[in-house]
Amino acid sequence: MFGARTLVLILALVETTFVFGQNCDNVYPQLSAGLSHKDETSCQTAGACWDGAKCYIPKIYGYEYKSVEESAGKSSGTLTLNEASGIKFGADFSKLNMDVTQETATRTHIKIYPDGEKRWEFPEDLLPRPGGVYTGKDASTKTIIKPQKDDDQYNNMEILVTRQKHGIPSSEPIFVFTKMLVFQDQYLQFVLGVPNNVGATYGIGESTRYTQALSYNSTYTLWATDQGAMYFEQSLYGTHPFYVQVTADGQAHGVLFLNNNGMDVTLTESATQGKTIGVQSTGGLIDIYIFAGPTPEDVVRQYQEVVGKPAMVPYWALGFHNCRWGYENLQYVEDVVANYSKANIPLEVQWTDIDYMDKFLDFTVSPQNFPVDNFQSFVKQLHDNNQRFVPIVDPAIYVRNASYSAYTEGLKLDVFVKDLYGKEPYLSQVWPGETYFPDWFAPNAQAYWTAQFKDFFDMVAYDGIWIDMNEASNFCNADGNGQVCKLRDTPCDGGCCIDCATVDPTNKYDYPPFVPNAVWGALGGKTIAMSGLHAGGILEYNAHNLYGFMESIATRNALLALRPSERPFVLSRSTTMGSGKYAAHWTGDNAATWDDLKASITTMNTLALFGMPITGADICGFNGETNEELCARWIEVGAFSPFSRDHNAIGATPQELYRWDSVAEAGRKALALRYQLLPYLYSLTYNSHAHGDLLMRALWVNFPKDPLTLTQDGQYMWSDGLLFTPVLTQGATSVTGYFPQSKWYSLTDSSLIDASTIGTFVELSTDLTSTNVHVRGYTVIPMQGAAMTTTAARATPFTLLVALCSEHMAEGFLYLDDGVQEQLTHSSTVTYMVENNTLTSTVGENNYAGKAVLGTMEVLGVEVTGKRHGTAVPHCSATLTTAAGVQELSAESVRVVQNPDYTKLVLSFAESHKIVDNYSVSWKCAY
Numbered sequence: 001m002f003g004a005r006t007l008v009l010i011l012a013l014v015e016t017t018f019v020f021g022q023n024c025d026n027v028y029p030q031l032s033a034g035l036s037h038k039d040e041t042s043c044q045t046a047g048a049c050w051d052g053a054k055c056y057i058p059k060i061y062g063y064e065y066k067s068v069e070e071s072a073g074k075s076s077g078t079l080t081l082n083e084a085s086g087i088k089f090g091a092d093f094s095k096l097n098m099d100v101t102q103e104t105a106t107r108t109h110i111k112i113y114p115d116g117e118k119r120w121e122f123p124e125d126l127l128p129r130p131g132g133v134y135t136g137k138d139a140s141t142k143t144i145i146k147p148q149k150d151d152d153q154y155n156n157m158e159i160l161v162t163r164q165k166h167g168i169p170s171s172e173p174i175f176v177f178t179k180m181l182v183f184q185d186q187y188l189q190f191v192l193g194v195p196n197n198v199g200a201t202y203g204i205g206e207s208t209r210y211t212q213a214l215s216y217n218s219t220y221t222l223w224a225t226d227q228g229a230m231y232f233e234q235s236l237y238g239t240h241p242f243y244v245q246v247t248a249d250g251q252a253h254g255v256l257f258l259n260n261n262g263m264d265v266t267l268t269e270s271a272t273q274g275k276t277i278g279v280q281s282t283g284g285l286i287d288i289y290i291f292a293g294p295t296p297e298d299v300v301r302q303y304q305e306v307v308g309k310p311a312m313v314p315y316w317a318l319g320f321h322n323c324r325w326g327y328e329n330l331q332y333v334e335d336v337v338a339n340y341s342k343a344n345i346p347l348e349v350q351w352t353d354i355d356y357m358d359k360f361l362d363f364t365v366s367p368q369n370f371p372v373d374n375f376q377s378f379v380k381q382l383h384d385n386n387q388r389f390v391p392i393v394d395p396a397i398y399v400r401n402a403s404y405s406a407y408t409e410g411l412k413l414d415v416f417v418k419d420l421y422g423k424e425p426y427l428s429q430v431w432p433g434e435t436y437f438p439d440w441f442a443p444n445a446q447a448y449w450t451a452q453f454k455d456f457f458d459m460v461a462y463d464g465i466w467i468d469m470n471e472a473s474n475f476c477n478a479d480g481n482g483q484v485c486k487l488r489d490t491p492c493d494g495g496c497c498i499d500c501a502t503v504d505p506t507n508k509y510d511y512p513p514f515v516p517n518a519v520w521g522a523l524g525g526k527t528i529a530m531s532g533l534h535a536g537g538i539l540e541y542n543a544h545n546l547y548g549f550m551e552s553i554a555t556r557n558a559l560l561a562l563r564p565s566e567r568p569f570v571l572s573r574s575t576t577m578g579s580g581k582y583a584a585h586w587t588g589d590n591a592a593t594w595d596d597l598k599a600s601i602t603t604m605n606t607l608a609l610f611g612m613p614i615t616g617a618d619i620c621g622f623n624g625e626t627n628e629e630l631c632a633r634w635i636e637v638g639a640f641s642p643f644s645r646d647h648n649a650i651g652a653t654p655q656e657l658y659r660w661d662s663v664a665e666a667g668r669k670a671l672a673l674r675y676q677l678l679p680y681l682y683s684l685t686y687n688s689h690a691h692g693d694l695l696m697r698a699l700w701v702n703f704p705k706d707p708l709t710l711t712q713d714g715q716y717m718w719s720d721g722l723l724f725t726p727v728l729t730q731g732a733t734s735v736t737g738y739f740p741q742s743k744w745y746s747l748t749d750s751s752l753i754d755a756s757t758i759g760t761f762v763e764l765s766t767d768l769t770s771t772n773v774h775v776r777g778y779t780v781i782p783m784q785g786a787a788m789t790t791t792a793a794r795a796t797p798f799t800l801l802v803a804l805c806s807e808h809m810a811e812g813f814l815y816l817d818d819g820v821q822e823q824l825t826h827s828s829t830v831t832y833m834v835e836n837n838t839l840t841s842t843v844g845e846n847n848y849a850g851k852a853v854l855g856t857m858e859v860l861g862v863e864v865t866g867k868r869h870g871t872a873v874p875h876c877s878a879t880l881t882t883a884a885g886v887q888e889l890s891a892e893s894v895r896v897v898q899n900p901d902y903t904k905l906v907l908s909f910a911e912s913h914k915i916v917d918n919y920s921v922s923w924k925c926a927y
Contacts, residue, residue, distance in 0.1 A: 023049075023058040023059035023086060024049035024058050024059070025059075026059075027049065027056065027057070027058060027059050028268070028270060028273045028276075029191065029266065029268035029270075029276045029278050030049075030054075030056040030057070030268070031056060031057045031180075031189065031191075031264075031266055031278045031280060032054065032055065032056060032057075032219065032264065032266070032280075032517070033046055033048040033049075033055040033056055033057055033087075033514070034264075034280075034513075034514040034515045034516060034517075035515040035516070035517060035518065035521055035522075036511075036512070036513065036514065036515045037055040038055065039055075040055075042055070043055035045088065046087065046088050046089065046513070047086045047087050047088040048087060057087060057180070057182075057189065057280075058085075058086050058087065060085050060087075060179065060180040060181065060182055060189070061081075061082040061083040061085070061154050061156070062082055062154065062156040062157065062179055062180065062181045063079035063080060063081055063082060063096060063156070063157055063181055063183075064079065064080050064082055064147065064154070064155040064156070064157060065077055065078070065079055065098065065145055065147070065155075065157040066078050066079075066080065067145075072133075072135040073101065073102040073133040073134050073135045073139075074099065074100065074101045074102070074133050075099075075100045075143075075145065076097070076098065076099045076100075077097075077098055077145075078095060078096065078097060078098070078115065079095070079096040079097070079098055079112065079157060079181075080094070080095060081093070081094045081095070082154040082155070082156070083154070085182050085184075087182060087184070087187065088513070089184050089186060089187040089513035089514050090184035090185045090186055090187060090513060091184060091185070092182065092183065092184055093114045093115075093117075093183045093184065095114070095115040096112055096113065096114055096115060096183055097112070097113055097114075097115050098110070098111070098112045099111045100143050100145065100159070101132075101133055102133065102134045102135075102139055102141070102143070103130065103131065103132040103133065103134060104132060104134050104302075104305075105134055105136060105138060105139045105140050105292075106139075106140045106141070106291060106292040106293070106298070106302055107130075107289060107290070107291055107292070107302055107305070107306075108141055108143055108161050108175075108289070108290040108292075109287075109288070109289055109290075110159065110177070110286070110287075110288040110289075110290070111285065111286070111287050111288075112181075112183065112285065112286035112287075113285050113286070114183065119283075119284060119285050120261075120283060120284050120285075120538075120539075120542040121258075121259075121284055121285045121287065122258055122259070122260045122284075122287075122546075122577070123546075126546070126549070126550070126553070126578075127258075127307060127308070127577065127578050129306070130305055130306055137167065139164070140163060140164070140292040140293075140294070141161050141162060141163055141164060141174070141290070141292045142161070142162055142163075142164040142167075142169045143159065143160070143161050144159070144160040144161075144162065144169070145157065145158070145159050145160075146158055146160070148178070148179070156178075156179050156181075157177075157181070158176070158177065158178055158179075159175070159176070159177035160173040160175070160176055160177075161173060161174055161175035161290050162174065163251075163292065163294075172195055172196065172197050172247075173195055174195060174245075174247075174253040174290065174292065175192065175253070175255060175290045176192055176193035176194075176195065177190060177192060177288075178191050178192065178193045178276075179191060180278070183286070185283070186282055186283055186508065186512050186513055186514060187280070187281075187282070187283075187513060187514045188259075188279075188280070188281040188282075188283065188284065188285075188286055189278070189279065189280045189281075190278075190279055190286060191276050191277070191278045191279070192255070192276060192277040192278075192279070193274065193275070193276055194245075194267075194274065194275035194276060194277060195245075195247065196274070197247045197248045197249070198245045198246070198247055198248075198275070199245075199246050199247060199248055199707060199710055200213040200214075200245070200246050200700070200710045200711075201213065201214045201243050201244070201245045201267065201277075202214065202243060202244045202245075202246075202606065202609060202698075202700075203240065203242050203243035203244050203254075203606065203609050203610070204220045204222070204240065204241065204242070204243050204265050205220075205222075205236075205238060205239075205240045205603075205606050205607065205610065206235075206236045206237055206238035206239070206240060206575070206603075206606075206607070207220060207221075207232075207233060207234060207235060207236055208229045208230070208231065208232045208233070208234075208236065208587075208590070208596075208599050208602075208603060209232065209233060209599065209602055209603070209606075210232065210595070210598070210599060210602070210713075211602065211711065211713050212602045212605050212606055212698055212713050213710060213711065214243070214267055215267065216267045216268060216269035216275060217267065217268055217269055218233075218266070218267055219264050219265070219266040219267075219517055220235075220264070220265045220266075220267075221234075221235040221262075221263070221264050221265075221516050221517040221518060221519075222235060222239040222240070222241055222262065222263040222264075222265065222516075222545070223235045223239065223262045223263070223516060223518045223519075223523065223544075223545070224237060224238065224239055224471040224527075224544060224545045224547065224548065224574050224576070225237065225471055225518065225519045225520070225526075225527075226469065226471050226473035226526055226527070227519045228588065228589035228590070228591075228623065229587050229588035229589055229590045229596075229603070229617075230589060230590050230591035230593075230596060230622075230623055230624075231519075232595075232599065234519055235517070235518065235519055236588060237471055237548070237573045237574045237575065237588055238548070238574055238575035238576060238579070238585070238610075239260065239263070239545045239575075239576045239577075240575075240576065240577060240610040241256065241257035241258075241259060241263055241265065241279075241577070242254065242255070242256045242257070242303060242577070242609070242610060243255055243277075244296055244299050244300070244609055246296065246700060246704045246710065248707075249705070250704040250705030250706075251293060251294040251295075251704070252293040252294060252295055252296040252298070252299050252704055253290065253291060253292055253293050253294070253299060254290070254291040254293070254299035254300070254302070254303055255288060255289070255290055255291070256288065256289040256291070256303060256306060256307075256577070257279055257281075257286075257287070257288060258287040258288070258289060258306070258577070259281050259284040259285065259286070259287060260284065260542075260543075260545045260546055260576060260577070261281045261282045261283040261284040261541075261542060261545070262281065262282040262515075262516045262518070262523055262544070262545070263279065263280065263281045263282070263516060264278075264279075264280045264516040264517055265277060265278070265279055266278040266279075266280070280514065280516065282512060282514060282515075282516065282523070282541070283541070283542060284542070289303075289306055291303055295704065296694075296700065296701040296704055297693065297694050297697075297701060300608075300609055300611070300692065300694055301691065301692035301693070303609075303611065304611045304692035305692070307577045307578040307580075307581075307611055308578045308580070308581035308611070309580075309581065309611065309688070309689055309690070309691075309692045310580035310581060310611055310612060310613050310614070310688050310689055310692075311556070311567075311568075311580065311581055311582060311583070311584075311689065312567060312685065312686060312689040312824065313567065313569055313584060313614050313685060314464075314566070314567045314569055314819055314820050315678070315682055315790055315794070315819030315820065316348055316349065316388050316463070316790050316791075316819065316820075317349075317464065317569045317584070317614070317643070318642075318644075318678055318681055318682060318685070318790065319346065319347075319348025319349060319644075319675070319678075319789065319790045320345075320346050320347055320348050320349075320639070320644050320645075320646075320671050320674070321347075321348060321349040321350075321351060321390070321643075321644060321645035321646070322336065322340065322347055322349070322350055322351065322645065322646050322647075322656060322657075323350075323351030323352070323353060323645060323646065323647040324336075324353065324647060324648055324650075324654060324655075324656075325353035325354065325355065325647075325648070325649050325650045326353070326355065326648075326649070326650035326651065326652075326654075327352060327353070327355050327356075328355060328369060329368075329369040329370065330356075330369065330370045330371070330374055330375060330378060333350065333352065333378070334378055336350070336656055337350050337382070337387070339656065339658050340656070340657070340658060341788070342658070343657070343658035343664050343668075344668060344788075345657050345658060345664060345667050345668055345671065346671045346672075346675060346786075346787065346788045346789065347387065347788070347789075348387060348388060348789055348790055349387065349388040349389065349390055349463070349464075349645075350382060350387065350388075350389055350390075351389075351390045351391070351392070351466065351645070351647070352370075352389075352390075352391050352392065353392050354392055354394070354431055355369070355370075355650075356369075356370045356375070356391060357432075359398075359432055360398075360431040360432040360433075361398050361401070361404060361406070361432050362393050362394060362396075362397060362398075362406055362432075362452070363393070363405075363406050363452050363453075363455060363456040363459075364404075365459060365460065372459055372460070375459075375460055376459070376460060376461070379460055379461050379462070380461075383461070385789070386789040386790075386791035386792065387789060388463040388464070389460070389461075389462050389463055390462060390463060390464040390465065390466055390569070390571070391460065391462050391465070391466065392466045392467075392468055393456075393465055393466065393467055393468075393555075394430060394431060394467070394468055394469040394470070395437055395438055395467070395469065395470050395472055395547075395551055396428060396430035396431070396432070396435035396436070396437055396469065396472070396473075397410055397416070397435055397436050397437075397438065398432040398433060398434065398435055399425075399427070399434050399435060399436055399487070400433065400434055400487070400491050405452075405455070406452050407436070409448060409451065409452075410436065410438065410448060411425075413442075413444035413445075413447070413448045414442060414444065415438050415439055415442040415444050415445045415448045416436040416437060416438060416439055416442075417436070417437045417438070417439040417528055417532050417533070417534055417540065418439075418532065418533040418534075419483065419484050419485075419529065419531070419532060419533070420483050420484070420503070420504065420507065420510075420529065420531035420532065420533065421484070422533045422537075424484075425437075426485070426528055426529060426532045427485035427486065427487065427498055427500075428472075428474040428475075428476060428477070428485065428498075428528065429474065429475045429476045429492065429496060429497065429498055430469060430473060430474065430475055431469075433491060433492035433497070434487055434491075434492055434497070434498055437472050437528060437547075438551075438554075439534045439535055440534075440546075440547070440550035440551060440553070440554055441534040441535040441536055441538055441543070441550075442534070442535040443535065445535075445554060446554055446557055446558075449554045449555065449557075449558050450554075450557065450558040450561045450562075452558075453465070453555070453558040453559065453561075453562060454558075454561070454562060457562055463569065464559075464568065464569030464570065464571070465555055465559065465568075465569075465570055465571075466570075466571045467548070467551055467552065467555055467570065467571070467572045467573070467583075468573050469573070470547055470548035470551045470572065470573055470574045471527060471544075471547060471548060471573070471574045472527055472528055472547045472548075472574075473526065473527065474526050474527050474528065475496060475526070476496040476498055476500060476526075477500055477524055477525065477526060477527065477528075477529060478496075478520060478525055478526055479520075479521070479522060479525060480510065480520065480521070480522025480523060480524030480525040480529070480530070481500070481502045481510070481522075481524075482500025482501070482502075482524070482529055483500075483501065483502055483503050483504060483507065483510055483529050483531055484500070484501055484503050484529075485498045485499065485500040485501075486498065486499045486500075486501075487499075504531070507530075507531050509530040509531045509539055509540075509541040510524055510529055510530045510531045512530070512541070523541070523544070524540075527540075527544065528540045528544070530544070545576050546576060547574060548572050548573065548574025548575060548576070548579070549574070549575065549576045549578065549579050549582075551572065551574075552570055552572045552575075552579055552582040552583040553582050555568075555570050555572075555582075555583075556568045556570050556582045556583065560822070564822065565821060565822055565823075566820050566821070566822060567820050567821065567822050568822075569584070570582060570583040570584065571583060571584045571585065571586060571643075572584070572585055573585070573586070573588055575610075575612065577610070578611070579610075579611075579612060580610065580611040580612040580613065580614075581611075584612070584614035584615065584643055585607060585612050585614070585615050585643075586615065586616055586617065586618065586643060586645065586647075587600060587603045587604070587607075587615065587616070587617040587618070588622075589618075589622045589623055589649075590617055590618055590621055590622050590623070591621050591622065591623040591624045592620060592621025592622070592623065592624040592625060592626035592627075592630060592648070592652070592655075593621065593624065593630075594630065594728065594729065594730050596617075596621055597617075597621075597630065597633065597634050597637065597728055598713070598714060598728045600616075600617035600637065600641075601637065601713065601714060601715075601716050601728075602713050603615075603617065604616065604617070604641060604642070604696055604716070605696060605697065605698040605713075605716055608694055608695065608696045608697065609694075611692070613642055613684075613685065613688040613694070613695035613696065614642045614643050614685070614695075615641070615642055615643055615696070616638060616641035616642060616643030616644055616645060617637075617638065617641065618645065618646070618647040618648065619631075619634050619635055619637075619638035619644065619645060619646040619647070620634045620635070620638075620646055620648060620655045621634070621648065621655075622647055622648050622649050623648075623649050623652070624649075624652060625652055625653055626648070626652070626653070626655050628660040628662055628663060629662075629730065629731075629768065630730070631655055631657075631659075631660065631663045632660070632662050632663045632666040632768050632769060633666075633726065633727050633728065633768075635657060635663065635666050635667045635670055635671075636666055636670050636726050636727070636770075636771035637724075637726045637728075637771075639667070639670035639671050639673070639674045639771075640670070640674060640718070640724050640771075640773070641696075642681070642685075642695055642696055644671075644674065662768050662769055665769040666768065666769040666770075666771075669769060669770065670771060671786075672786035673747065673748070673773065673786070675784075675785075675786045675787055675790070675793045676783045676784060676785065676786050676793075676799075677718075677722070677781070677783060678784065678790060678793055678794075679782040679783060679784055679798065679814060679816075680718070680721070680722075680781045680782055680783065681695075681718065682815065682819075683782065683813055683814050683815040684718060684719050686815035686824075687719075687813070687815070693719065694719070695718060695719060696716055696717070696718065697716065697717045697718075697719065697720070698712070698713070698715075698716060698717075699712045699715055699716075699717065699723075699738065699740060700712070701717075702717060702720045702740070703740040703741070703759070706740050706741065706759055708738055708740075708759060709738065709740055709759075712738050714726070714728050714735075714737075715737055715738065720776065720779075721775060721776050721779035721781060721803075721812075722747075722773060722774070722775055722776070722779075722781070723737075723739070723744060723773070723774045723775075723776060724771070724772070724773055725737035725764060725771075725772040725773075725774070726771050726772065727766050727771070732766075733765065733766060733767060733768070734763050734764060734765045734766055735763070735764055735766055735772065736761055736762065736763045736764070737761070737762060737764060737772065738759060738760075738761050739753045739755045739759060739760055739761075739762055739774070740755065740759040741755055741756065741757070741758055741759050742755055742756065742776050742777050742778070742805065743755070743756055743776070743777030743803070743804075743805055743806060743861060744774040744775070744776060744777070745774060745775050745777070745803050745860045745861070745902070746772070746773070746774055747773040747774065747775055748770060748771070748772065748773055750897075750899040750900070750901075750904075751899075751900075751901060752860075752861070752899070752901035752902050753774065754901070756777075756805075756806045775801065775803040775860070776803065777803050777804055777805035777806065777810070777860075777861065778803070778804070778805035778809055778810050778811065779802075779803045779810055779811070779812060780800060780801070780802050780803075780810050780811060780812025780813075780832040780834065780839070781800075781801040781803070781812060782798055782799075782800055782801075782812065782814045782915075783798065783799040783800075783801055784796045784797070784798055784799070785797070790819070794819070796855075797853050797854065797855025797856070797911065798852060798853065798854050798855060798915045799855060799856045799857065799858060800812075800832070800839070800854065800856075800857045800858070801858050801860070802832075802834055802839060802857060802858065802859040802860065803860045803861065804834065804859065804860060804861040804862065804863075805861075808834075808835070808837065808861070808862075808863045809834055809835045810832070810833075810834040810839075811831070811832060811833050811834065812831070812832040813829070813830070813831050813832070814829065814830040814831075814832070814915070814916075815827065815828075815829055816828045816829075816830075816848045816850070816852060816915070816916060817848050818848070818850060825847060826847045826848055826849065827845055827847055827848050828843065828844075828845055828846045828847060828848040828916045829843070829844035829845045830842065830843055830844070830915070830916055831844065837862075837863060837922055837923050837924060838920050838921065838922040838923075839857070839859075839920060839921045839922075840919075840920045841917060841918060841919050841920065841921075842918060843916055843917065843918050846916060848916065852914065852915045852916060853909075853911050853912070853913060853914060853915060854909050854913050854914070854915045855908070855909060855911070856906060856907060856908050856909065857905075857906070857907040857909070857921060858904060858905070858906050858907075859904065859905040859906075859907075859923065860902060860904050861902045861903070861904075862876070862902075862903050862904065862905045862923065862925050863925065864903050864925045864926060864927060865924075865925070865926045865927070866926045866927035867927060868927045869927065871898075872927055873896050873898045874896055874898070874903060874925045874926055874927050875896070875925070875926060875927075876894055876896050876905050876923055876924065876925040876926075877889070877894060877923065877924055878893075878894050878905075878907050878921060878922065878923040878924075879921070879922050879923075880909070880913075880919060880920075880921055881919060881920045881921075881922070882913075882917065882918070882919045883918065889907060889908075889909075892908075893907060893908040893909070894906075894907060894908075894923075895907075895908075896925070903925065905923055905925065907921065907923070
């Protein structure tokens, strides 16, 4: 029986007047015709379908495939248009070429492009393609291209990629390229069918979301935009057209759309017609990579084989950072650093926002508020204390100062983006006022950028660089109509103060036929006009999403030119495919709300999939007023984010961790544990750089066969060894976490959650200054002592924390170097394996000359033989075996702690014992 609410809905539908264009009946999925067609008239003019509320793409007849060449590992053919699409976004290409290549055993590459025409694509010199043709018989997948009859009896091409075993394809594909293929000059469209056994889809970014799994009947827009991360479900700073799907049997696969043009990705679900992923792009090519996995981490590694593995960050970058927009003078900053020290809260890096600049001009310092001599002395003092300094630099260069060298040199070297005429630089407005944007495609751009950073370094000896506003962000051109902008007679005094005009209303790039769901309603809104020209005639329309990526490359190269032997640290707001190779990333301008705190975990877990391991959110929130409870809970998340920085906006109450007693205490406890875990975190960072391993992970990455992990958005892991379960709810003093099948030892108390048989939900009592960190059984974690700086922590003896699984086994890894070298040649690696009550340490590379000693070993869940009587504590003995022989540890070096749920063995070693050594430690415990 229908309820009243259902009846109202039915009546509303009956009363709707449907006005259809051609071929509008039974269209599935209904993909939007874009922001340019939001009313009935414009919709019908575009040849699209209007249903009384929205405009959508009509039925598409697609292309028929004809094979031209077949060889082992590769097939090439032509696609012939069945019938014109009817979408009046431009003429359909009548003939397309398609190459399908099995590049490796686990990677399939599909490329579709017009016959005889060169098209824009992600430049290969910026993102070299791996290529290859795999002819082995053990390929993980098989590609099947076949005709699929539609209702009008056209042969629409369908591509299936399936897993195969012994040459026999699976009945369930991992990739289905189906109907609705459109290829026009400024409009590309295709639809993928979602396999029936897919449990969840992750990826496609960047946006702030409540859940990591993508939602059906939702559109995700990829267009680099200066839009605060506090706005949920909208396109933000970065563009990452890559997704990972997990199937019911726990296997994973991934798909990359290697296209950097503007894009809408729409997930649609229908009870009768299934699930689809529709992709609509403003140009470029259809260039698709399919990754077969089969584990989630395998998929991400395979993705990084295409886009590049992430940069290795310096060790100090893993310490705690502090910043604020609103440090009005140098004395204020000096007081902040001193107050952290007085509060006994670790501070590794002090940052400055645009306040330090002279009238917000890049590569300058304010003579009044940050006098250069005093500034130099301050940075020297930081360095003397083994602390670091990072300033912000924006790309836009001020133009109303003839003595400003960044401007005059830029003009001289011809390195600024031009307007549509190609003669004058495109005028914009950012923090300093009227500005030009560097053109990273310009032949002299790198030399220009490097010279500016060198001059700046001679003023202030910074350690890393923070690049912001690089989507590129423009305070003017809000409607996207500003093709040419001019200076006014008087300098800017607030608001948009340049005069912008439309000089060519027919320009197809400023007024394209299809506009994805861009935040500002037009592709050029609050950025460079789409008709803007880069060197070589490259259009902003095509290159827009690369701006921050290319600035990251130029900035990293500039820092390497300054200090060739030292590892650069660059933090960038705008990112795209491959950005992790050059820069770290923070989640942007979030807000001081509980929803933003929760979403920060979802965002970091998603960014990790894109090959960006070093990410973090502004701790305590950037915009708005934080409060004591929220800030305490946020540092308990932020202390265990790969990038850990407190930062907030001008006008808001300062929120350094020492401002409240409870926040200071929460910070001391959480950061003390972070600094103890730095050897483990640094080793994971190395594994990300060297092998493409995931550092930060959602639970489903490690436990894809457990369906309960697919929606656990409030927890996260470091690799597969540490699980974090923070409190994310206002007023809560406990949190319920899910613990997948394993043993889980608490690092903050002596408890054990034994989920060896089946995963379980556990409520954890968590006071305001505490959080929950659990080490998974079967893990060896190298640790050092807590300290105020990473330099001091690195000087302390190592502890090996051995968490045993039910089979009393564990494994681990340690990477060591000096923390700053660029080439990683003077480094050492150690692997640990535990079985039969023995830990074996095996040295791999051994080129690190630094002093590092093993102080203690803690074994959790040690096996005890015999029968326990009453409260008896077992007796344990241990031996150390090295090249010098076998040594029995003294009774004073062996300590047993009988916890309620397990036995812990603590072994102490002489300071002379090196951590990098081939040795074994054996133990026996009995009642």
